[in-house]
Amino acid sequence: MERRNCPVFVMGCHRSGTNLLYDTLMSAGGFALYRGYLPVYKLLLPRVGSLDRLENRKKLLQIWLRSKGFQRSGLAAAELSDKVERECRTGGDFIRITMDEIARLQGAARWAVYDPDNVLHVPRIKTDIPEALFIHIIRDGRDIALSLRKMGGFRPLPWDRSSHSLEATALYWEWMVRSGQRHGRALGPDYMEVHYETLVTDPRTVLRELGKFLDHDLDYERIRDASLGRLSESNSSFRDEERNLPSNPLNRWKERLSPREIASIEKLVGSSLEDLGYELVTPPEQRKAGMSELRMRLTYRSYLRSKLWLKTKTPAGRLASLGELELTEAPPQAACVEHQN
Numbered sequence: 001m002e003r004r005n006c007p008v009f010v011m012g013c014h015r016s017g018t019n020l021l022y023d024t025l026m027s028a029g030g031f032a033l034y035r036g037y038l039p040v041y042k043l044l045l046p047r048v049g050s051l052d053r054l055e056n057r058k059k060l061l062q063i064w065l066r067s068k069g070f071q072r073s074g075l076a077a078a079e080l081s082d083k084v085e086r087e088c089r090t091g092g093d094f095i096r097i098t099m100d101e102i103a104r105l106q107g108a109a110r111w112a113v114y115d116p117d118n119v120l121h122v123p124r125i126k127t128d129i130p131e132a133l134f135i136h137i138i139r140d141g142r143d144i145a146l147s148l149r150k151m152g153g154f155r156p157l158p159w160d161r162s163s164h165s166l167e168a169t170a171l172y173w174e175w176m177v178r179s180g181q182r183h184g185r186a187l188g189p190d191y192m193e194v195h196y197e198t199l200v201t202d203p204r205t206v207l208r209e210l211g212k213f214l215d216h217d218l219d220y221e222r223i224r225d226a227s228l229g230r231l232s233e234s235n236s237s238f239r240d241e242e243r244n245l246p247s248n249p250l251n252r253w254k255e256r257l258s259p260r261e262i263a264s265i266e267k268l269v270g271s272s273l274e275d276l277g278y279e280l281v282t283p284p285e286q287r288k289a290g291m292s293e294l295r296m297r298l299t300y301r302s303y304l305r306s307k308l309w310l311k312t313k314t315p316a317g318r319l320a321s322l323g324e325l326e327l328t329e330a331p332p333q334a335a336c337v338e339h340q341n
Helices: 018-028 040-048 054-064 077-087 091-106 116-120 122-128 141-151 165-185 196-201 203-214 220-226 259-275 291-313 315-319
Strands: 008-011 112-114 133-138 191-195
Touching (some): 008 018, 008 116, 008 122, 018 112, 018 133, 018 196, 018 220, 040 054, 040 116, 040 291, 040 315, 054 077, 077 091, 091 122, 122 133, 122 165, 133 165, 133 196, 133 203, 141 259, 165 191, 165 259, 165 291, 196 203, 259 291, 291 315
Parallel strands (some): 008 112, 008 133, 133 191
16 A cells, blocks of 8 residues: 555544544645544453454444444445455454545545554554554653643552552653553554644744654644634633633643642653653752652552553453544444534
């Protein structure tokens, strides 16, 4: 497949700007427009099992056809079901069948999907869809910890929820980013990293580099004029506080975190922040990690790895909650196209 037609996966830790980057690509034109959620590797496969079995493909369809993601696809349930039952054997097959059909209906040459959690599943996706290209968006972990703590996007271990939720969330950010980098960099030229801060402050430069990577015309003026999705609507976790104020999404941590909170984060993930190009503000003598920080790092690394392994490699995945799919009572016969403008 020619690079200009290759599918694109937008990924990154939650609250890093995956929606913003995805809507930037959609606003450029040439991509199939789809505002649905396709958590195949995170939820669907753990829940139904391997798709090389017909009964599991039917289970997947029973779930997916009731989801809001399917309702937004514009696809006919009967036609999609027939293709999935006949041709689907992997999670990548399911994504490809669904997105290829959406692209065909819209007359688009290629498609892209976004899912923050795909940073954990890059090897499987690449095996299933060898031509896939990956864009990993990275944001300052101090802003991520602040945002996710406010939104409840990560649940620390019970004993840390009242006093160390910020630090635990920072460790989650580090694990997600490092996982994405480790998997992605093994792909060589099919993987690219973008910093959220640079996308916001110098979009022309980022778009020029992204355009070369994707072999896609990412014209700044056209993107600005289209302004689909998050380009015209704030995705800020603090939007309720900013209804009458200009939104500045950069470096909120400097104003909203205390010196003690900043120091506690930089003790735990300071080396990763520096490696990623983010400047530390806590004096070196105050960010030296002690035994409690080292123990916390080891605990969360083990916890997050074990949780992922249990979900993806054992029957425990069948207990995965499907709440994020926003299921209806019964599958529809067809769905209407829904785009966010």
